[in-house]
Amino acid sequence: MSGMRSAIDDARPETIEALEQASIEVISKHSEDLDKLCQLLAD
Numbered sequence: 001m002s003g004m005r006s007a008i009d010d011a012r013p014e015t016i017e018a019l020e021q022a023s024i025e026v027i028s029k030h031s032e033d034l035d036k037l038c039q040l041l042a043d
Contacts, residue, residue: 027034
């Protein structure tokens with residue numbers, strides 16, 4: 001994820017792939033926090 005920088009309208013396949021990989025990293029690193037947030041929102 002580090003060093004990833006692109007224009008907001010850059011929809012090249014490699015940019016989309018990098019964004020997908022970055023989101024997987026963030027979700028993996030913060031899974032427990034995201035679960036807690038979802039539980040708070042559901043209550």
